[in-house]
Amino acid sequence: MTWNINGAPDQKGRIAIVTGANIGLGYDTALALAGKGCTVVLACRNPDKAQAAREQILSRYPKAHVKCQALDLSSLKSVRSFASAFSKSHKKLDLLINNAGIMMPPFSLSEDGFESQLAANYLGHFALTGLLLPLLAKTPDSRIVSLSSLAHNWGDIRFDDLHFKKGYSKRGAYGQSKLACLMFAYELNRRLRRAGIKTLSVAAHPGVAVTNLAQHFPKFLAVFFPLVGQSAASGALPTLYAALGEDIDGGDYCGPRHMRQMRGAPVKVGSNRASRDQTAAKRLWELSEELTGVRFLD
């Protein structure tokens, strides 16, 4: 049977953080969660955009509980201050939706010296998850959802040049970051199970969804997005299924059913061999701990 947000359980009394929630898939994920009664924290780098998104959600669901809290995932300082403020002011966290992302920008390094896509898409979320884990671990039925992509097939983890200092491929760097997100989701699940923590780690991808993500795409490719892409609301469904589906298990990966996973209703999907390489996942985890200084589940 097709999973549908209408059939998902009521979320009253639960709290979710959605990163990059001011626009695109993050916004539609936050909107749907708020509509189900969940308190939603919009974790965004631009406070004005976050506030505008909050007002838009409230205009749809006037009784919704929606808060904004500043978070720039490409800054470890910002990630630490977000996690510390959230942990001080909340006793639990039911859902962490690691959604924010950028795709194929010109080369730059983050303030911590990381390639920008790896920083925002993966390393920031790695650190955020580790810092919020104590709260997630003590919350019954909590879940962490990590956004990957069909683009996890585009690259590998360049352990010899993680930050593309020897020559930048914007496509390769996006592929690497999304492969890292997927390897992380699987490795996190294995480590949670080993530690006896009941929090589930689940991965999701939207297929192709028409959002702002394609802003750096070459023009001839940008036309492809609206032709095959689904709406942001449809693209958010695999994330929502991963977060709320009652048949979801730790380590599942959710994506669209049709057109080689580019569009359609959310189902459990498979992923490539590299994403399931446990030796590489362990190496990536250890490297991520070293780079971010956030150590957990060792």
Ligand SMILES: NC(=O)c1ccc[n+]([C@@H]2O[C@H](COP(=O)([O-])OP(=O)(O)OC[C@H]3O[C@@H](n4cnc5c(N)ncnc54)[C@H](OP(=O)(O)O)[C@@H]3O)[C@@H](O)[C@H]2O)c1
């Ligand atoms: N759309 C697709 O077809 C597609 C396909 C596969 C995977 N995905 C994944 O889905 C996720 C959401 O993408 P989208 O399509 O919704 O893109 P989008 O419309 O461009 O939205 C991206 C969101 O991430 C935020 N963001 C970017 N860098 C950030 C940072 N350093 N700190 C905090 N927030 C940051 C953006 O904030 P600003 O508004 O301030 O820039 C925005 O809210 C990404 O992880 C992407 O890789 C999307």
